[in-house]
Amino acid sequence: MSLATILAVVVGLLAFAVVGVLIGRTQAARVIVYGGSLVACSFAAVVAGSHLLSAAETATLTLPLGLPWLGAHFRLDALSAFFLLVIEFGGAAASLYALGYGRHEETPERVLPFYPAFLAGMTLVPLADDAFTFLFSWEFMSLTSWALVMAHHHARANLQAGYVYLVMASLGTLALLLAFGLLAGPDGGYAFATIRASHPSVMITALVLGLALVGAGSKAGLVPLHAWLPLAHPAAPTQVSALMSGVMTKVAVYGFVRIVFDLLGPPDWWWGLVVLPVAGVTCVMGVLYALMQHDLKRLLAYHTVENIGIIFIGLGLALAFEAYGMAWAAALAFTAALLHVFNHSLFKSLLFFGSGAVLTATGERDMEHLGGLIHPMPLTAFVFLVGSVAISALPPLNGFVSEWLTFQAILQSPQLPSWALKFLVPAVGALLALSAALAAACFVKAFGVTFLGRPRSRAAERAHETDGFSLSAMFLLSGLCLIAGILPGFFIDALGPVSHGMVGASMPPQSSVPYLSIVPLAESRSSYNGLLVFLFMVFSATLAAVAIHRLASDKLRRAPAWDCGYPGLGPATQYTASSFAQPIRRVFGTLLFQAREHVEMPAPGDMRPARLKVELRDPVWDTFYAPVTRAVAVAADRLNVMQSLTIRRYLTLVFAALVALLLVLAIWP
Amino acid sequence: MIVNLAVQGAQMMLVLLLAPLLTGLVRKVKARLLRRQGPPLLQPYRDLIRLMRKEVVLAENASWLFRVAPYIIFAATWVAASLVPTFRTGLLFSWTADLIAIIALLGSARFFLALAGLDVGTSFGGIGSSREVMIASLAEPAMLMIVFTLALVAGSTQLSTMVGFLVSSEVGLRVSLGLALIALIMVAIAENARIPVDNPATHLELTMVHEAMVLEYSGRHLALIGLASELKLLLYVSLIACLFAPWGLASPDADAKALAISLFTYLVKLAIGSFLLAVFETSVAKMRVFRVPEFLGAALMLGLLATLLLFVSGSL
Numbered sequence: 009m010s011l012a013t014i015l016a017v018v019v020g021l022l023a024f025a026v027v028g029v030l031i032g033r034t035q036a037a038r039v040i041v042y043g044g045s046l047v048a049c050s051f052a053a054v055v056a057g058s059h060l061l062s063a064a065e066t067a068t069l070t071l072p073l074g075l076p077w078l079g080a081h082f083r084l085d086a087l088s089a090f091f092l093l094v095i096e097f098g099g100a101a102a103s104l105y106a107l108g109y110g111r112h113e114e115t116p117e118r119v120l121p122f123y124p125a126f127l128a129g130m131t132l133v134p135l136a137d138d139a140f141t142f143l144f145s146w147e148f149m150s151l152t153s154w155a156l157v158m159a160h161h162h163a164r165a166n167l168q169a170g171y172v173y174l175v176m177a178s179l180g181t182l183a184l185l186l187a188f189g190l191l192a193g194p195d196g197g198y199a200f201a202t203i204r205a206s207h208p209s210v211m212i213t214a215l216v217l218g219l220a221l222v223g224a225g226s227k228a229g230l231v232p233l234h235a236w237l238p239l240a241h242p243a244a245p246t247q248v249s250a251l252m253s254g255v256m257t258k259v260a261v262y263g264f265v266r267i268v269f270d271l272l273g274p275p276d277w278w279w280g281l282v283v284l285p286v287a288g289v290t291c292v293m294g295v296l297y298a299l300m301q302h303d304l305k306r307l308l309a310y311h312t313v314e315n316i317g318i319i320f321i322g323l324g325l326a327l328a329f330e331a332y333g334m335a336w337a338a339a340l341a342f343t344a345a346l347l348h349v350f351n352h353s354l355f356k357s358l359l360f361f362g363s364g365a366v367l368t369a370t371g372e373r374d375m376e377h378l379g380g381l382i383h384p385m386p387l388t389a390f391v392f393l394v395g396s397v398a399i400s401a402l403p404p405l406n407g408f409v410s411e412w413l414t415f416q417a418i419l420q421s422p423q424l425p426s427w428a429l430k431f432l433v434p435a436v437g438a439l440l441a442l443s444a445a446l447a448a449a450c451f452v453k454a455f456g457v458t459f460l461g462r463p464r465s466r467a468a469e470r471a472h473e474t475d476g477f478s479l480s481a482m483f484l485l486s487g488l489c490l491i492a493g494i495l496p497g498f499f500i501d502a503l504g505p506v507s508h509g510m511v512g513a514s515m516p517p518q519s520s521v522p523y524l525s526i527v528p529l530a531e532s533r534s535s536y537n538g539l540l541v542f543l544f545m546v547f548s549a550t551l552a553a554v555a556i557h558r559l560a561s562d563k564l565r566r567a568p569a570w571d572c573g574y575p576g577l578g579p580a581t582q583y584t585a586s587s588f589a590q591p592i593r594r595v596f597g598t599l600l601f602q603a604r605e606h607v608e609m610p611a612p613g614d615m616r617p618a619r620l621k622v623e624l625r626d627p628v629w630d631t632f633y634a635p636v637t638r639a640v641a642v643a644a645d646r647l648n649v650m651q652s653l654t655i656r657r658y659l660t661l662v663f664a665a666l667v668a669l670l671l672v673l674a675i676w677p
Numbered sequence: 678m679i680v681n682l683a684v685q686g687a688q689m690m691l692v693l694l695l696a697p698l699l700t701g702l703v704r705k706v707k708a709r710l711l712r713r714q715g716p717p718l719l720q721p722y723r724d725l726i727r728l729m730r731k732e733v734v735l736a737e738n739a740s741w742l743f744r745v746a747p748y749i750i751f752a753a754t755w756v757a758a759s760l761v762p763t764f765r766t767g768l769l770f771s772w773t774a775d776l777i778a779i780i781a782l783l784g785s786a787r788f789f790l791a792l793a794g795l796d797v798g799t800s801f802g803g804i805g806s807s808r809e810v811m812i813a814s815l816a817e818p819a820m821l822m823i824v825f826t827l828a829l830v831a832g833s834t835q836l837s838t839m840v841g842f843l844v845s846s847e848v849g850l851r852v853s854l855g856l857a858l859i860a861l862i863m864v865a866i867a868e869n870a871r872i873p874v875d876n877p878a879t880h881l882e883l884t885m886v887h888e889a890m891v892l893e894y895s896g897r898h899l900a901l902i903g904l905a906s907e908l909k910l911l912l913y914v915s916l917i918a919c920l921f922a923p924w925g926l927a928s929p930d931a932d933a934k935a936l937a938i939s940l941f942t943y944l945v946k947l948a949i950g951s952f953l954l955a956v957f958e959t960s961v962a963k964m965r966v967f968r969v970p971e972f973l974g975a976a977l978m979l980g981l982l983a984t985l986l987l988f989v990s991g992s993l
Contacts, residue, residue: 380798382740393742393792402785403778415777415821419828422988434984438822438977445817448784449810452791456806461798462738525772534834537773541756541782544773549752556729556897563732563896570736570893571799583795583803591811595970 010059011067011084014092014135017052021045021128025121032117038110041120045127046103052131053096060089063505074140081137081199086505087270088134090346091262094353095134098255099127101481105361106247108477112368118159119245126152126251133259134266139188139198143181146263150177150227153256156248157240169239176226176236183223184263187216191271203271213272217279220267221286227260229313230320231290232628237313238297242305242373246364249305253312254357258349261319268327269342269510277426280328284432287324288439291317293628295446296600299453299592300624302375302585304363307454308356311399314443315352318414319345321440325417326511328429335513337420340528342511343503344413350499351406351492355398358485362392365474365482366458370467375457375585377465384471387479389459394486396451398493401444404542406492409526411444412536416528446592453588462579494538497526586622593622601625681929684936685769689759692915696758696907697721699914699951706955721907728900736797736893746793747894747901753786754905758912762919764943765936766840767929775834776824780817783868783912786905787813794890805889808966812874812886815973816867819860822980826857827920829987836919844923852993856983858921863976865913867969869906872958874969886966914950915943922946 024044031037058064066085073080084092106123113119129149136142154177158170190212191203208216226233241252268279294313301307322345329338363373365388372378382389398405418440421433463469473479492499497518504514518526525537556562568575597603601624608619653661701721708715735744757779762768774782787809794806828834830853831842842848867874870887879885891902919926925942927935964972986993 380738382742382796383738386741389740389742397785397788400784400788401781402788403774403781408778408781412777412781415825416834419825419834422829422991430988431985434825434981434988437825437984438818438981441818441821442814442977444821445784445814448788448817449814452788452795452806452810456792456795460740460742460792460796461803531772532833532835532838534775534777534828535772536775536778540770540773541778544756544759544770545749545752547752548755549748552751552755552901553748556901560726560729561732561897565732565734566737567734568737569739569797569799570734571797572801572892577800579798581800582798583800583807588795588803588807591808591966592814594967595811595815 009067010055010064011069011082011135013055014052014084014131015069015082017048017055018128018131020048021124021131024048024124025128028117028120028122028124032120037120038113038116039107041124042103042106042110045124046100046107048124049096049099049103049127053093053100056089056092056096059084060086060093060505061502068137074138074144075198078138078140078198080141081201082135082141083137083200084135086509087262087265090503090506091134091258091349092131094258094350095127095130095255098251098353098357099130101357101361101485102247102251102255104484105250105364105478105481108475108479109245109247109361109364109368111475113245115159119156119248122152122155122159123248126156126248130251130256130259134262137200139192139200139203142263143185143188146184147181149256149259150181153240153244153248153252157244159245159248160243163243165239166243169236169243172236173240176233180223180226180233183219183226187219187223187267190216190219191267200271204273207273210276213276216272217268217282220264220272221282224260224264224267225286227263228257228316228320229260229290229294230286230316231293231313232632234290234294234313235629235633238301238306238309241309241312242303246305246360246367249309249364250357250360253309253360254353257312257316258353261316261323261349264320265323265510268323275327275331277328277331277429279331280324281426281428281432283320283324283327284429284436287317287320288436289317290314290320291443292439292446293600295443295450296592296596299446299450299589300597300601303373304366304375304378304454304458305360305373307375307450308359308363311447311450312352312356314447315348315356315399317443318411318440319348319352321345321436322348322414322417324436325414325421325433328421328424328426328433329417330511332424332426334420334423335511336515336529337417337423338511339507339513339515340413340420341417342507343500343515344410344417346503346506347413347496347499348410351398351410351489354485354488354492355395355407358391358395358482358489359399361478361482361485362388362395365478366471369471369474370465372465372467375454378458378463378468379461379579379582380459380463380468381471382459385459385473388474388482391479391482391486392459393455394489396455398489400448400451402448404490404493404538404545406489406496409493409496409536409538411440413528414440416534419534420529449592453585457583457585457588461582464579464582464584490542494542495524496538497521497524500526597624600627602627681767681769684765685759688763688765688768689755691763692758692908692911693755693904695947696904696911697725699911699947700907702948702951703910703955703958706952707959710955710959721903725900725904728895728903729897731896733896733898735895739797739893742789743793743796743893744898746789746796747898747905749789750786750793751901751905751908753782753789754908754912757782757786758908758915760836761912761915762837762840762926763915764939765927765929765931766837766844766919768837771835771837776827776836776839777821777834779836780820780824783909784813784817786909790890790902793894797893799893801889801892805886805892808886809890812867812969812973815970815977816864819973819977819980820864820868822977822984823857823861823864826853826980826983826987829984829991830854840919840923840926843920844926853983853986854921856979856986858917860976860979860983861917861920863972863979865917866957867973867976869910869913871954873961873964874972876963911947914947914954918943918946918950
C-alpha cells in the first residue's frame with residue numbers, strides 16, 4: 009500500500025514538473041511547484057517513516073513499464089524506506105525553503121520544471137527492484153540535476169561545472185551498467201530478486217565491488233572521483249545545492265549499500281580492505297580541500313566529500329566485521345554510517361540554506377567580501393551556527409553521535425583476525441580523528457569569517473534578514489539537529505530493521521536504556537547521554553550567569569574595541585578566510601597541495617600595494633584528470649585525420665573492420 | 678544514591694574551587710624557581726572576584742555570540758572537569774559522557790572560544806583563533822589516539838571503568854601505556870597553552886595564542902574564561918593522575934575515612950603535578966609557532982604507534 013502511495017507521489021511530482029514547463033515564468037508557478045513539492049514530499053516522508061517505524065512487511069509491485077520482457081519492478085523494504093525518509097524529508101525542507109528563496113530566481117523557467125522531476129528521480133532510485141528501473145531512475149536523477157546545475161548557464165564557471173558533471177555522471181552510470189551486467193550474468197536476470205539468488209564467482213564479485221565503488225562513489229564524491237562535486241553543487245540554485253549535497257549523495261550511498269550489502273551476497277574479508285583506505289583518504293582530503301576554499305558554497309560542497317568519507321568508513325568497517333561473522337560489531341558500524349547519512353542530510357541542507365540566505369542578502373558567495381552578518385541577520389547566523397556545531401561533531405548536537413558510534417566501531421576492530429585490517433583500521437581511525445578536528449577548524453573559519461567580525465564590503469554592510477519561509481525551513485532543521493543529538497536512542501532504534509536486513513543483526517534496543525542514554529555494547533564499555541550533557545551545560549551556564557549577575561556585577565558599557573591599543577583600524581585589517589587558513593595551509597598544504605606563497609613587496613617609496621599570492625595545486629586533478637584530458641586531446645588530434653577521407657577509403661575501413669571482427673569471432677574459443 | 682549524588686556534587690564544587698589554587702601554585706613555584714617572591718597562592722581567587730565585580734567593557738560591534746560564548750565555554754569545561762574522577766571512581770554521572778565525549782566537550786569550548794576571537798574583528802583576535810584551531814587540529818586527533826590506546830587496554834571508553842582497570846593488578850608495565858603517557862603530557866601542554874607551545878603569562882606579543890583570542894574580553898566574561906582555562910588545567914592534571922597514577926583513588930563503596938585519605942592523596946598529586954609543570958616550564962624555551970605542529974605531530978604519531986601496538990597484540 010505504502011509503495012503504491014509513494015509511486016503516486018512520484019507521478020504527482022512529475023505532474024508539477026509539467027506545470028513548471030507550462031507556466032514556469034509566472035509567479036503562481038513558483039508557489040504551485042514548490043508548494044506542491046512540499047506537500048508531496050512531506051506526505052511521502054510520512055509514508056516512508058511510518059513504514060520504517062512500524063517495521064512493515066517488504067512490499068513489491070511490478071508495473072508493465074520499461075523493458076517489455078522484464079517490466080518495472082518496485083520494492084519497498086526497510087533500507088529503501090530509510091533512504092526515502094532522508095530523501096523526502098530533505099526534499100520537503102528544500103521546497104519549504106524555496107518557497108521564499110525562489111522569489112529571487114531570475115530564470116524560474118529553467119528551474120521549476122526540473123526541480124520536481126529531480127525529486128521524482130531521487131524517489132524512484134530506492135524503490136527500483138530491477139537493474140533497468142534502477143539505472144533509468146539513476147540517469148533521470150543525474151540528468152535533471154545536471155539541468156538544474158545549468159540553470160544559470162551564463163556564468164562561464166557553471167558551464168564548465170555542467171560539462172565536468174556530465175562526463176563524471178556518464179562514467180558513474182557506465183560503471184553501474186557494467187556492474188549490473190556482470191551481476192545479471194549471461195542469462196540477463198536483471199530483476200534484483202534473480203541477482204540475489206545467484207552466486208557470482210570471486211572474479212565477478214571483485215569486479216562488481218570495484219565498479220560499484222566507482223559508480224556510486226563518483227556520485228557520492230569519493231576521492232579521487234569527487235572532482236565534479238565542488239564545481240557542480242555550488243553552481244545550482246541554493247535549494248538544489250542543498251538537495252544535491254544533502255540528499256543526492258545519500259542516494260549514491262544507497263546505491264552502494266544496495267549493490268554491495270544486498271545484491272552481492274555475503275562479503276569476503278578483503279572488501280573492507282578496499283573500501284576503508286578510500287574512505288579514510290576521502291575524509292581528510294575533503295576537509296583539507298574545504299579549508300582551502302573561500303567561496304562559501306564551494307567550502308560546503310567540499311565538506312560533503314569529508315562526510316561521505318565518514319559514512320564509507322562505517323560501511324567499510326561493517327563489511328569487514330560481517331565477513332568475520334562479528335554481526336554485533338557490523339550492526340554498530342552500519343548503524344553509525346546510516347545515522348551519519350541522516351544527520352548529514354540535516355545539517356548540510358541547513359548550512360546550504362544559510363549560504364543561500366547570505367547569497368540573497370549580499371549577492372556574495374566569496375567569504376573575503378563578507379563579515380559581520382550576525383548583526384543584520386541574527387536568525388540566519390544562529391541557525392548557521394547550529395549547523396556548524398553539528399557538522400563539526402561537537403556535543404550535544406547530532407554530528408557527534410554518529411562519529412562517536414563510528415569511533416566505538418573502530419574500537420571493536422582489534423578482534424578482527426586479518427593482519428592487513430589490524431594495521432589499516434588504526435590508521436583509518438587516526439584519519440577520522442584528524443578530519444573531525446579539521447572540520448571544527450573549517451567551520452570556525454566558515455562561520456567566523458562570514459558572520460563575525462566587521463563587514464568587508466558594502467554588500468555585507470547592507471545585508472538584511474532573509475524571508476520567513478527560508479527561516480522556518482532552517483529552524484526546522486536546526487531543531488532536528490538538536491533532537492537527534494540529545495535523543496539519539498530513538499533514531500538508532502528506528503534503524504534496527506535496516507541493519508537487520510543488511511548485516512543480519514541490529515544494535516541492542518536503545519530507547520529502553522535508563523535515562524535515554526545510548527549504550528552500543530554494554531554500559532561498562534561505553535555510553536553517552538546527549539540529553540544529560542545538554543541539560544548539564546544549560547544548567548551550569550545558567551547557574552554561572554545568574555550567580556554572577558546577582559552576586560557580582562551585571563553592568564556593561566560599550567566602548568571602541570581594545571585591539572592592543574590600536575583602535576580605529578579598518579575592516580581590512582581583520583583576518584580573512586585565506587589568512588585564517590594560513591597556518592593549516594602551511595602545515596598540511598605544503599606537501600599535499602604544493603602550497604606556495606609569493607610576496608610581492610614594492611621597494612620603499614613605491615606607492616603600489618604589496619601583494620601576497622597563494623598558489624595551490626590540486627593533486628587529484630594533476631594525477632588523475634589532467635593525464636586523461638591530455639590523452640583524450642591527443643587521441644582526438646590523431647583521429648582528426650579520419651574526418652575528411654574519400655568515400656573509397658571509408659569503404660576500405662569498413663571492410664577491414666568487418667574482416668577483423670569476423671576473424672575475432674572465428675578465433676574466439 | 679544520596680551518597681553518590683553528594684559525591685558527584687562535591688566533585689563539581691571541588692574542581693571549581695581547586696582550579697584557581699592549582700594555577701596559583703604553578704605560578705608560585707615558577708616564581709620561586711626564578712628566585713622571585715611571586716604572587717600569593719590565593720591571588721587567582723582575588724583576580725577572579727575582582728574581575729567579576731567589574732563592569733564589562735564591550736567592544737562596540739561585539740555581537741550576542743561574544744556575550745554568550747564565555748558562559749558556554751565555562752559550562753562545557755566545567756561539565757567535562759566534573760566527569761573526570763578526582764578522588765573517587767564511579768561518579769554518579771560517569772556514564773553520561775565517556776572519555777571521547779569529554780574530549781569533544783573541550784572541543785566545543787574551544788570552538789566557541791575561537792569564534793569569540795573572531796567576533797570583534799581585530800587582527801589580534803584573528804591571529805589567536807587561527808593558530809588555536811591549527812594547534813587543535815593536531816592536538817585533538819593525538820588525544821583521540823591516546824583515548825583509543827587506553828580504551829583498547831581497558832576494553833572501555835568509560836573513564837570510571839578505565840581507571841578501575843588501570844588500578845587493578847592486571848595492567849602491568851606496557852609499552853603502549855608508556856607511549857600514551859608521553860603523548861598525553863605533550864597534548865596537555867599544548868591544550869593548556871603552556872610553555873613551550875604558548876605562554877600563559879605573555880601579552881602584546883605576536884607569539885601568543887590563547888591570550889590573543891581573549892584580548893577583547895573584560896570583567897565577568899574574562900573571569901569566566903580565565904576560570905574555564907584554570908579548570909581545563911585541573912582537568913588534564915586530574916586525568917593524567919587518575920589514569921597513570923591511580924593509586925589512592927577511593928572505590929565507589931569506600932567509607933568516610935577512605936574518602937578523606939583519597940582526597941588528601943589527590944591534593945598531593947595535584948601539588949606534584951603543578952611542581953613538575955612549573956619545573957618543566959622554567960627549563961624550556963618557547964617554540965616558534967610553526968614548530969608546534971612538529972611537536973604535536975610527534976604526539977599524534979606516538980598515540981598512533983601505541984594504538985597500532987595494541988592492534989597487533991593486546992598485551993603490549
